[in-house]
Amino acid sequence: MTQDELRELYRELILDHARSPRHFGKLNNVSHMAEGINPLCGDKLKLYFRIGENKVIEDATFEGSGCAISVASASLLTDTVIGLTTCQAMDYFSAISELLVGTRSDAAGDKADVDLGKLKALQGVREFPARVKCATLAWHGLHSAIQQRNAPVSTE
């Protein structure tokens, strides 16, 4: 293996979101929240959402600590889902799961109904099976928050 795969994994966009996570911190008037724990590496994230009557995600933030992949993924998640309906957000959840563990490739992403846009930066994780859980942690949190499950999600 060359360093190319590492550069794919740690793309500029990922490193940027890891270093300066967007929507980081607490949120006022939270309607839905979830906690995600990845015991393997000690990632711990809390996600907060304010979801309106019309099921639109009006705002989303997260806090906690984790590796570059899990923090960047959470940052990209919040960036993405604000303004979406919960249904649309779940479509992203499925698309991301497919991108990271399924067969969906970059090219297929363009054809599908969800345009992953900058979320495609996460696809380098595919080559690192041990790290997929880091990338999906926040997304499982989103899923559980929308389902209003209160137990912390774990990627173990």
Added chain:
Amino acid sequence: MNQLSNNSTCSDSTTSIAECRADFPALDQKINDHPLVYLDSAASSQQPSSVIDAVSSYQKHDHANVHRGVHTLSHRATEAYEGARDKIVSFINANSRREVVFTSGTTQAINLVAQSFCRPRMRAGDKIVITHLEHHSNIVPWQLLCEQTGAELTVAPIDEKGQVEILPLLAMLDENVRLLAIAHVSNALGSVLPVKSLISEAHSRGIPVLVDGAQAVPHLAVDVQDLDCDFYAFSGHKMFGPTGIGILYAKEALLEKMPPYQGGGDMILEVSFGGTTFNDLPYKFEAGTPNISGAVGLGAAVDYLQNIGMANVTRHEQETLNYMTSRLADLDDVRMIGTADEKASVQSFMLGDIHPHDLGTILDHQGVAIRTGHHCAMPVMDFFGIPGTARASLAIYNGKSDIDRLVQALQTARTIFG
């Protein structure tokens, strides 16, 4: 089986390390196109051919159940199993084979002491003292015990270097303390604890001591009579042996008074529905068919270590550790976690603001295996205010070239993270 273990080539600690490495087949492979550098022996060490061959030879030729048949194979299996026990007895200088109990590992050995020794004699208000640097397996069994008995777990503090603070610890050893349970060597920090003097301090107050030796036995000569510890626990898989086998050493007088930990076959003399007479030591504590091949492998691992000589092991590893520590310290922006004055085989660190888990991936990509995370010592991580560390840990098969590869891989991590 014995002669198999005599072909170790690393008795001269400085010049023949390359040959010693060759005793370990698993080290001879490429990971992600790079020759493997294995720096995770504190989690589990690799096995030399002599151990692998001893286990395989036992399984091919000698296997049967122990202590119960008159047929030849049962006899051979019993000899192999009990022969392994004798090797342990001399390796740690136990007073007799009655004091050496096979367990599945350190964890089970500690749980055995908690449940068989402590539980019957603990009352609400009694205390167990441990330290802040313990592995979870020397914390959780005591927490369970405290829940069961209403006793209290008291934790001795550590300092910024990762050393146990001795005076506060001694001050905790009051008349309510029923046991002091301490690591010999910390798995997260590498600190070597002054166990011998702590044991004598505890004994002068009438307090028995359990030593968690999981990280000590592979690296230092351990003499349980010289230490005068009451209990000493360790695992086979951290000292070149198989998984699923470990040892509880305990003073005979204490074992005599302890009720069995588990009930079953092998631990009894006579069973009727009116009652049961328990077997002699150490069998009273070995209920059920034991891990015979594991014991055989552990015996071969002891042979391997004794052929090299523990003094040589310690000397070589100290040299490598010093080299590793100074090479790491030369990197900009490294924070060393665990800088005790006396250390063995382990260095934990942080590199800049790179999360340890990312570091682990980047190193693995270059064939360098380290452990990242909390190392089953979450209280230690809380103390240093970090989620986890990168930890490089050594065994006899590591040399300076491994450290150079580690440093080179860390430099790559640096360039990737910019």
